[in-house]
Amino acid sequence: MDLTGKTALITGGVSGIGFGIARALAKAGMDIILTYRNEAYREEAEAWFAGNGLPSPRFMTLDVTDRVRWSEIAVEAGKVHVLVNNAGVSVFGPTDEASHADYDWIMGVNFGGAVNGLVAMLPGMKAHGEGGHVVNVASMAAFCAGPQAGIYTASKFALRGLTECLRYNLAAHDIGVSLMCPGLTRTNAWDSALKRPEAFAGSGFAPVDPGELAHFGKGFDFGMDPLEVGEKTLAGMRANQGLILTHPDHREDFAEIAAELMAALPEEPIPEGRAQIERLRREANRAAAAGMQIGLGDLT
Helix, strand or coil, rough: CCCCEEEEEEECCCCCCHHHHHHHHHCCCCCCEEEEEEEEHHHHHHHHHHHHHCCCCCCEEECCHHHHEEEEEEECEEECCCCEECCCCCCECCCCCCHHHHHHHHHHHHHHHHHHHHHHEEEEEHCCCCCCEEEEEECCHHHHCCCHHHHHHHHHHHHHHHHHHHHHHHHHHHHHEEEEEEEEECCCCCHHHHHHHHHCCCCCCCCCCCCHHHHHHHHHHHCHHHHHHHHHHHHHHHHHCCCCCCCCCCCHHHHHHHHHHHHHHHCCCCHHHHHHHHHHHHHHHHHCCCCCCCCHHHCC
């Protein structure tokens, strides 16, 4: 896909990873739309584009959980070729202590926000018939669970499953789909807990200790430059990779996960009827990836 002159919409695109992706796509010649909530970050982003001789993006205010605003943006944006669902919150705490408010906030932004973007923008992306790409920004938490990130991890696992299935659906429309899972990146994502909306105030987690949170945030200083993450995302889009991994840091984790999965499979014969159903599923997946429309009848 030639990206020159095409339009990309990036949620949460004025800081962190979103801004890294925005810079990489802009350097590749794309017209950029950035959604934002923080005015100071918007001003900094605008200044960077001006200082680097690049056209100013279009900036649009958006809370990704606001479906009415999403419907407005679908009209205001016009023709969009690349949708990057990047906006998210990183909130941690023991999962067994989480409240409904914790689940509603974190899942609503990290998973629901991406869903809202897809529902709002995909009809137009399919209708203009010029192809395109969807990037859903997850995290290595889409593969690696931990004791302090249960809901965050659940949101990223959910986004992973959605993205892998969506890739099959959109291949027939010449729209690629990628799950981008960054590792540790030099951003301010760690401070999400300090920005909790009042509507979700009833947390089951202990009150945030700003000092402890700031100490945790120092670890992000060791992270990858967001622009490098953006450049690797661009390369993955161009190669139409279903999975874009920007960091080499997790080889040990993947080896452990793969070994655990294989060890959990029972060693026993598979009845032919079940084996045939699984063969049909695999064939249907391959056909869908090649651009064919698949129905339920293709699975039995």
